[in-house]
Amino acid sequence: MKWYRFFLLMATIVLLVGCGEETNGGQENDTNSEIGQEAPDETETTDESTETDSNEETNTDAEQAFADPEHVADELVAAMDSQDMETIANLVHPAKGVRFSPYAYVHVDTDQVFSADEILVLMEDDTVYEWGVFDGSGYPIEMTFQEYFYRFVYDEDYANAEEKAVNERLGAGNTLDNTSEIYPDATVVEYHFTGFDPEFAGMDWRSLRLVFEELDGAWYLVGVIHDEWTI
Numbered sequence: 001m002k003w004y005r006f007f008l009l010m011a012t013i014v015l016l017v018g019c020g021e022e023t024n025g026g027q028e029n030d031t032n033s034e035i036g037q038e039a040p041d042e043t044e045t046t047d048e049s050t051e052t053d054s055n056e057e058t059n060t061d062a063e064q065a066f067a068d069p070e071h072v073a074d075e076l077v078a079a080m081d082s083q084d085m086e087t088i089a090n091l092v093h094p095a096k097g098v099r100f101s102p103y104a105y106v107h108v109d110t111d112q113v114f115s116a117d118e119i120l121v122l123m124e125d126d127t128v129y130e131w132g133v134f135d136g137s138g139y140p141i142e143m144t145f146q147e148y149f150y151r152f153v154y155d156e157d158y159a160n161a162e163e164k165a166v167n168e169r170l171g172a173g174n175t176l177d178n179t180s181e182i183y184p185d186a187t188v189v190e191y192h193f194t195g196f197d198p199e200f201a202g203m204d205w206r207s208l209r210l211v212f213e214e215l216d217g218a219w220y221l222v223g224v225i226h227d228e229w230t231i
Contacts, residue, residue: 043215069212070166073189076210076221081159085123092116093213093220102132102152103143103175104227118201120221123149135175135230152226158208161191171207179211186211203229 072091079087092098097115101107112129114122122145131141131148143151163170169177179188190209195202206221209221 025101026067041051067219069214070189072212072219072221073210076158077161077191077208080154081157083123085120088221089116091221092119093215093222095215096213096220098221099223100131100148100153101223101225102148104171104173104175104179104225106178106182106223106225108182122146123124153208153224156193156206156208158191161208162194163192165190165192171205171227172226173205173227173229175193175227177227179209179223179225180204183213184209186213186222187219188212205229207218 027206076088076091078084079091092115094116098119099106099108099111099113101111101230110130110132112131125145128142128144129148131143131152133140141148141152166189167187168190170190179186188209188211190207190208193205195204197204205228207227209223209227210221211225212219213222214220
């Protein structure tokens, strides 16, 4: 009888020890499972942080570029080359718009001025505007915007201009240049070709001057001046 009780006591002890190990094992598995589930959250947080940093750097680069008039001018000329009117419109001064002058002398009263919203759709506009008068003949320059664009704006490949200067006149002709008087606080970026046909001895030079004024730390287009040899 004593041996029976002894064996019964030992069996009970073994059973209790076994149950304790299973309980501890289950708790450890649950803990490990929870740790495994939390790990992806840390990775996702790191990815989101990296993406945010990248976006902030991109925005900063764009803001810095927009604050440099020469960079804005290069972007504008590239947009002209591809007829990207949306980009051109975005660079137009939001309050003053942009004035187009067919020759070096800026006529404030008669040169055409367009807002950014108008620039956006001008390439499809069939309206014939009067842009000034032709040098020599004195006949009125009556053209649609598209016609004027290819004659008095992007008449040459200025995206690959022979020369470029900031606040320095490269093309010098007989026409008076009053740019500094009309735009005293502006920065002027000029794209210039010295000539194309040797027979003309440089009299077939061309220039495109882009005039920018600063607003709230950014530079916007206020004037587009075409220049060439005049009588």
